[in-house]
Amino acid sequence: MNLLESLLTGLDEARRHWGQTVLSLLGLILGTGSIVTVLALFGGQTALTEQFLNEVGGRGTIIVSDRERSAHPGARELASKRLTFKDAQYLRDRGAGALAAVSPGWAQQLPYRVGNTSFDGQVIGTVPDYMAINDITPLVGRYLSDLDVRQQARVAVLGWKYADSLFGVATRALGQLVSIGGKHYTVVGVMEREEFYFAAWEDNALEYRNERAYIPISTAIAQHSAVDHLDFLTLKARPGTGAGVAQAQVRSLLYARHGVEDFDIRASGQGAGGEAGQFLLLFNFIFLVVGVVSLITGGIVIANILLASVVERVREFGTRMALGATGGAIFAHVLAEVLVVTVMGGLLGLGLGTALTGVVAHFMQMPAVVSPFIAAVSSVTALAVGLLAGLFPALRAARLSPVEALRYA
Amino acid sequence: MPAPTGLIQARQLAKTYRLGQVDVAALRGVDVDVGAGEFIAITGPSGSGKSTLMHILGCLDTPTSGTYRLDGEDVSGLSGKRLAQVRNRKVGFVFQTFNLMPRLTVEENVALPLKYRGGVPRGERRARALRLLERLGLTPRVGHRPDELSGGERQRVAIARALVGEPAILMADEPTGNLDSVSGAEVLQTFAELHGAGHTIVLVTHDPTVAARAERIIQMSDGRIV
Numbered sequence: 316m317n318l319l320e321s322l323l324t325g326l327d328e329a330r331r332h333w334g335q336t337v338l339s340l341l342g343l344i345l346g347t348g349s350i351v352t353v354l355a356l357f358g359g360q361t362a363l364t365e366q367f368l369n370e371v372g373g374r375g376t377i378i379v380s381d382r383e384r385s386a387h388p389g390a391r392e393l394a395s396k397r398l399t400f401k402d403a404q405y406l407r408d409r410g411a412g413a414l415a416a417v418s419p420g421w422a423q424q425l426p427y428r429v430g431n432t433s434f435d436g437q438v439i440g441t442v443p444d445y446m447a448i449n450d451i452t453p454l455v456g457r458y459l460s461d462l463d464v465r466q467q468a469r470v471a472v473l474g475w476k477y478a479d480s481l482f483g484v485a486t487r488a489l490g491q492l493v494s495i496g497g498k499h500y501t502v503v504g505v506m507e508r509e510e511f512y513f514a515a516w517e518d519n520a521l522e523y524r525n526e527r528a529y530i531p532i533s534t535a536i537a538q539h540s541a542v543d544h545l546d547f548l549t550l551k552a553r554p555g556t557g558a559g560v561a562q563a564q565v566r567s568l569l570y571a572r573h574g575v576e577d578f579d580i581r582a583s584g585q586g587a588g589g590e591a592g593q594f595l596l597l598f599n600f601i602f603l604v605v606g607v608v609s610l611i612t613g614g615i616v617i618a619n620i621l622l623a624s625v626v627e628r629v630r631e632f633g634t635r636m637a638l639g640a641t642g643g644a645i646f647a648h649v650l651a652e653v654l655v656v657t658v659m660g661g662l663l664g665l666g667l668g669t670a671l672t673g674v675v676a677h678f679m680q681m682p683a684v685v686s687p688f689i690a691a692v693s694s695v696t697a698l699a700v701g702l703l704a705g706l707f708p709a710l711r712a713a714r715l716s717p718v719e720a721l722r723y724a
Numbered sequence: 725m726p727a728p729t730g731l732i733q734a735r736q737l738a739k740t741y742r743l744g745q746v747d748v749a750a751l752r753g754v755d756v757d758v759g760a761g762e763f764i765a766i767t768g769p770s771g772s773g774k775s776t777l778m779h780i781l782g783c784l785d786t787p788t789s790g791t792y793r794l795d796g797e798d799v800s801g802l803s804g805k806r807l808a809q810v811r812n813r814k815v816g817f818v819f820q821t822f823n824l825m826p827r828l829t830v831e832e833n834v835a836l837p838l839k840y841r842g843g844v845p846r847g848e849r850r851a852r853a854l855r856l857l858e859r860l861g862l863t864p865r866v867g868h869r870p871d872e873l874s875g876g877e878r879q880r881v882a883i884a885r886a887l888v889g890e891p892a893i894l895m896a897d898e899p900t901g902n903l904d905s906v907s908g909a910e911v912l913q914t915f916a917e918l919h920g921a922g923h924t925i926v927l928v929t930h931d932p933t934v935a936a937r938a939e940r941i942i943q944m945s946d947g948r949i950v
Contacts, residue, residue, distance in 0.1 A: 717785070
């Protein structure tokens with residue numbers, strides 16, 4: 316009996332005990348369906364996270380930060396000034412071969428005031444490179460210039476939200492004066508409103524960028540700090556320069572200046588996505604567990620039903636053997652039944668999963684697509700579970716001795 | 725009286741089963757010779773070893789010792805797979821309980837041995853099954869399922885199935901045991917006709933009146949021929 320014939324026989328058997336077939340199918344359909352849905356939603360989220368990372372310009376940047384002081388700092392560590400604006404200027408001069416952009420940063424909460432409107436908000440002291448690294452653009456006016464930094468100019472670029480709440484209409488802020496930390500700044504630019512939603516019900520993941528003002532870092536240090544100290548330092552390696560090479564160069568340059576390694580260097584991109592990403596990851600994980608559990612349950616159900624049907628048909632197998640069926644033919648016979656059930660279950664599950672994905676994506680306003688890859692992965696998983704479940708009953712049937720099988724009551 | 729054209733030549737067949745700690749001898753050195761075209765009955769009380777002898781002669785089981793040549797081929801030491809092939813080509817079985825596949829039609833049941841033979845095209849399987857069913861007067865029943873037939877009809881379907889592969893020998897194990905006397909007589913008549921047409925038949929029964937229909941009777945008792 317060839318393979319095609321075995322499969323046809325299997326299809327026939329599956330059709331002839333419909334009740335059993337439907338029961339076996341249920342677990343497989345549900346399992347495959349939920350796996351498809353999870354993978355599709357997960358795929359959508361991953362694409363979204365990638366998009367978010369590109370949006371914030373976090374890809375391919377190097378972040379330098381102060382290392383926590385050791386418990387018993389040595390003389391050199393105590394003498395070090397930690398990360399300073401001068402460090403940043405030094406990196407820009409000496410590391411130009413490997414670094415495309417050097418963006419030192421200073422951040423503080425300061426009171427804002429225009430007329431009677433006032434609130435406390437974030438102020439970022441930075442340099443023109445910051446705009447390139449973070450991929451942000453002004454809506455009106457301009458961003459900070461090198462000249463502003465050199466001259467410690469009292470100019471500010473407002474985030475969209477602050478410009479809007481301080482001046483009523485964001486664009487109206489241009490050229491106006493704003494008091495930040497008790498000093499007056501001229502608004503030379505208003506940034507574009509930044510938005511990014513991981514899902515319809517989520518808050519704007521980029522809202523923090525609309526709620527701040529940028530001022531020259533030199534001005535920030537001179538006006539609002541007693542000492543030259545940076546809160547962050549972001550670098551971008553030149554295209555073609557490996558991140559590892561750039562990191563090594565930054566490390567040796569900073570070590571030369573500090574005399575001690577009191578800083579940490581890491582590539583950005585990790586941990587981005589924030590809480591929204593975390594929540595969705597958990598959500599997806601739960602769904603995936605549900606899917607895997609239902610598939611396993613489906614597999615156990617199939618194995619049980621098949622085992623019962625094998626026991627029920629021991630005499631039939633004995634008769635088939637007497638008529639000339641080899642153990643291999645009996646094995647193929649049982650496995651073909653499983654195969655038919657599994658393929659049907661897998662396909663129906665794929666259909667259910669696709670439908671479910673559409674429903675979830677629609678009601679939760681989340682991007683999700685059942686890609687050919689997802690379809691392939693879930694079908695192969697269903698097939699593997701089914702065959703694994705069928706293996707034992709099939710072996711059992713194949714190993715029957717004809718005489719004992721015929722005698723079986 | 726060993727027949728000259730010995731289809732079955734069994735020498736000193738012994739079969740020992742292990743039941744827990746003790747060995748139980750079901751056959752204790754049996755010689756059997758069956759010639760082509762013979763109609764013989766193996767008879768004896770239950771436990772006499774007649775079923776064990778039929779299983780070995782039908783290649784469903786192998787002897788613990790002794791040799792068995794079926795149609796010129798020594799089959800006493802064959803593997804399970806080779807035995808299955810020998811059964812398929814050389815032996816046709818008829819069982820007491822008919823053992824038809826309940827979900828297959830009469831025609832599909834009859835064609836089943838040819839499916840296991842391999843290499844027989846679907847059309848030919850069908851044609852051969854239909855030819856036999858016609859010969860046994862079952863043409864109106866070809867599309868039915870076994871549970872739609874009477875006991876006698878079922879057994880005649882089983883006989884058709886046993887014959888479809890043109891085996892060297894037809895083995896019947898209590899073929900009338902589950903039939904009323906009328907149907908039983910019909911089935912025995914069928915065997916007689918098959919014998920008349922030249923088929924070799926080995927019939928196992930504990931019923932002396934059934935055994936009497938055969939040409940020759942092998943009487944078993946306690947694992948030996950008496």
